[in-house]
Amino acid sequence: MKRSASENFGQILIVLLLALLCVSVLYPFIYMLAISLNVGSDAAKGGVYLWPRHFTWDNFNVVLGNAVIRHAFGITVIRTLVGTASGLLITLLAAFGLSYRSLPLRGTLLGYVLITMLFNGGLIPFYIQLHQLHLLNSFWVYIVPTAFSAWNMFVMMKFIIGIPEALIESAELDGASPLRILWSVIVPLSKPMLAAIGLFTGVMHWNDWFAGAFYVSDQNLIPVQTFLQQLLSAQDLASVLGSNNNVEALVRGTVLTNITLMSIKMATVMVSAIPILCVYPFLQRYFVKGVLIGSVKG
């Protein structure tokens, strides 16, 4: 088909604008990676834009060798795994139970869930409740309060209701209990939906810094995002590295003169960002589907 000159010009303009957008998204990561792989004192002179000028693993060695940072990563990984698994389980159980249209009191129960999506008590009453339940300063503050998500429940329920009832009825005729039906009929058919919701839940846990900053005061319980939040305003390396023997040994060597606060910060951020960058391409087909399942009106 013939296109007019103005349409071709428009197409070029759009391509340029969108290419610029892609660069603005990707460039900061390239820059931070370059800085984190460059000798800190050298990077501080400026001029490192795309790739390291004076390559070194020192920054990553210090970050990965530091017990405080390693511990924070451990907390993040455990809370992401436990939080995603328990969140999916509890939400899916409720969604399946509520998908039975003939369930007595179903409307009341749905209303009970819906109200929590429209109103909430706010931060302070929530905090007081965490205090009353002795969840403050405990690992479980990351898991228990977010184990049920009303929003995800409605998405799951809508998906389950869309599964042909004949499949469930034939399993019932075979004498399967509801739990059995959930496990061997519903779950296999809901994999894309579970993958999408699992992905969102996992990302939420991986990225949450707030709970670690305000509901926990024990440094041994903070996840890596809270560690990064504390590090953001750090003024010197000592506060970052703590008094860890391994690091002291490293720092006492030649490394001390070469690493800077900025190079360590960039290495830590990259370590927290790289897992997301790695899984992102594989999970992409699930999350678009996930957003769309959840968004259909009604």
Add this chain to the structure above:
Amino acid sequence: MLARVAKYRWQYMMIAPAVILLFLFSYMPMAGIQVAFKDFHIGYTIWNSPWVGLENFSFLQDDQFWVVVKNTLWIAILKFVFGFPAPIALALMINELRHSGFKRFVQSVSYLPHFFSWIVVAYILQSMLTLDGGLVNNFIKDLGGEPIFFLGSTEWFRPMVVASGLWKEVGWNTILYLAAITTIDPQQYEAARVEGAGRWAQMRHITFPGILPTVSIVLILSMPGLIAVGMDQIYPLMNPANQPVADVLDTYVLRNGLQQGYFGVATAIGLLSSVISLLLVLITNQTARKINGEGLW
């Protein structure tokens, strides 16, 4: 009735954990709103602390509070003015791309920042803008200019928040619009082409009207969050130098409540902002009903 309930005992057992969790973490905090009218200290419960009437609402006479309200409104309005139309424009542009490989690439890349935390965003801003060794200031110095203290500046704070918010979410927010575009009947475009309509005319008269219902739903759904301007985003960027413009209702509640222990006052402020949010939802829903003939409920 009892027999029917017994028949569904498995289903009730499956729903029970959710009901208990909602009671503990949603309904109990709602009951805790009474703290706004009480003198609460750690050690009391929400039930046995003494009533103090409206004493906790004395923040309404505090000048600092009104500065915080002004800051919140500024950021809310700026974020809305830039953040609401941007994904619509981006979706329309992505839809115009002819090369499908590049189209998929743009989508993948633009969704990416949504998956990083606001802390990572704060680090990106720091690495770009800091005085000692930030990319932008190095660049300014190379050009012979005076470095700018972006991170601790009251003028640059709002643009920084709006721009970084756009950077993180604009791509993600196109998903709904792009999905709406795919549901438009292709015959409409064909008919338009037969009548000689160019790409621009097709976008204006078919694509854009086609996504308008989605636009209005997104508009309504964004209202309750309007004055919740994003503590996750703002708190990491706030420092003593930019606090005069950076302090918003959420950070004010956080400081008064969790950091200084004025639980009653902080709850009262939180209550006030929830009420405003609720009013915004109701007003928008009414307006949408008048314009579209239907609201969300």
